[in-house]
Amino acid sequence: MNISTSLHDHDPEFWTQDPIYFPLSYRITGTILLGFIFILGIIGNLLVVYVVARSRSMWSPTNCYLVSLAIADCIVLVASVPQEIVSFYLPGSEWIWGDVGCVLSVFLQNLGINASSLCVAAFTVERYIAICKPFLAQAMCTLRRALKIVFCVWIFAVLYSTPWLFLATTFPIFYRGYPPLKMCDHKLSREQYLGYYFTDLILFYLIPLLLCILLYSKIAHCIINQPFTGSPIVISTGNGHTTEFQGNTRTSSRTQVVKMLAIVSALFAVLWLPYRGLLVYNSVAEEKFMNVWYLLASKGCIYLNR
Template identity: 25%
Template sequence: THTHTHTHTQNTKLPSSCSTLRNQISRIFLYTFLSLGVVSTVVGNFLVVLSIAYFKQLQSPTNYFVMSLAVADCLVGLLVMPYSMMRTVEGCWYFGALFCKLHSSLDVMLCTASIFHLSCIAFDRYYAVCNPLVYSLKMSPNRVALLIAVCWVIPMLISFGPIMLDLHTADVGIQIPENVCMFLVSRVYAIMASSVAFYLPMVVMLVAYWKIFKAAKRQAKQISAMESQMASGVGKDSSKKKRHRNTMKREGKAAKTLGIIMGVFIIFWMPFFTLNIVDPFTDYSTEVVIWDVFLWLGYINSSLNPFLYGLFNSCFRRAFLLLIGLMFKNIDIDQKCRFPIILSF
């Protein structure tokens, strides 16, 4: 065991000293660039929370998931990213061993909660598009509240418990210097935590999205059949058909938007979680700078979520503009936003 530990320590790329890590110019550049990321994460997500809390028209089952997602992402920006930024730029950890554990726990918990919410939104959209008749039954207020609770409780269980009790580093056998806060995990924890936090939610999202995509294609065929029928003058009760066609078009766009959100989610989180599993099997030989880049890619997902959900939804866009303009008096977003279908252009 002693020899094994020794080789581990030799292979691991631990920073030897912090003061010589970066010159002044690169530090100023990094602080500026990463601070912009922190500010946009906090402001963007705060706007989403405020919009849904303030405007009755935006309060729907889907948007409660979006609101809870925005709370998780906003907390990533407030509680996790500023300390990660100092660690990335300085190469040192100035806040002590206990706070390092607390920071790692919050990091794992909030990023996992964010990912869980994304899969709940995909699940919610699946019922809205593929089983609209049972949607209100399946997504009752109690069911939504229960799913939101699950999105917070499971991440808490896989983060705070193991990390605060040092279970995540069992069998790691590496002595980390006091002024370094590195999140090294054992092979068992790496596989289990990454599966729960990323790979399982990703599978849920991919399956839901694939089914929505198939339903959207089917609906597109129905639309073109209906349009040719109307063109040949057969279509009676055209206002009802037009309404139906608009609904189907909207849901088709919803599927497209969901695809963009899925793509962004996978591109930004896949590198980190893949490395998280691979690293313990390569004797923790990954360079610190690669960890930093992959971790910040994941954080960027939290800052992009409000823009992805907000920009693709006209009701959210309008709410954002009204809030930014602080025009709080006698507001009605507009009639078509009364029952907003999130993920529609």
């Protein structure tokens, strides 16, 4: 997702070939799909930031994580989608944003994706403590602690993504009848990035996914097994405050909460699986899988998850 999918490898054999363009049906489908996701994602995430920022009463640990997640998602969308749409109408693999644009695009995409995954993990832990350990949450789930965690998340994401400032660059490509063009690609061979790719897979997909499954299962168990008594059920809302619900809440309401939590985990797993799976396959397979429709669908799933 974050680097050109060109298979040219800067081979002079391609210097006199005609450029390959995407089919018209692909251009139209991709432009409409990604354009819709981009507009909806940017507006939705900016609204989250605006609504929380303008009302001090909404400054809670949960909303702190949501704002951080919204910012990370905006970074990914801005760094990825416009270039994806523009590339539909350019000669194969052409990059028009310059050397600095290439490096920043790759860096910002990785930064946003990594920060987003870590925010999801932090938010999951916070929700688990707030719902299942409400009295502990009064001390732990505070706005100050949430801000410190978010700060650490971004520092780690920046440090981890910094190598991409030195691992991507532009290369010249030559097509018959065209002036010299540029493409954004790896500095080194793909095989030299395998350790980095698989570390990404573990840190920012498998671990957050397993954490979501484990903690949301515990949350579901906690909600379902709340006693049906007249005493209130206490759930922390952050900043040392709690909300009470009567113990005779209907079973159907609890079931809906459990379903919602299951959907959160399922969407994260399902929407990221096509692209993560593709990266793993192309990292170990001798013949790379580069079907353009699959690439569009897998990237669309990632952007949709924003």
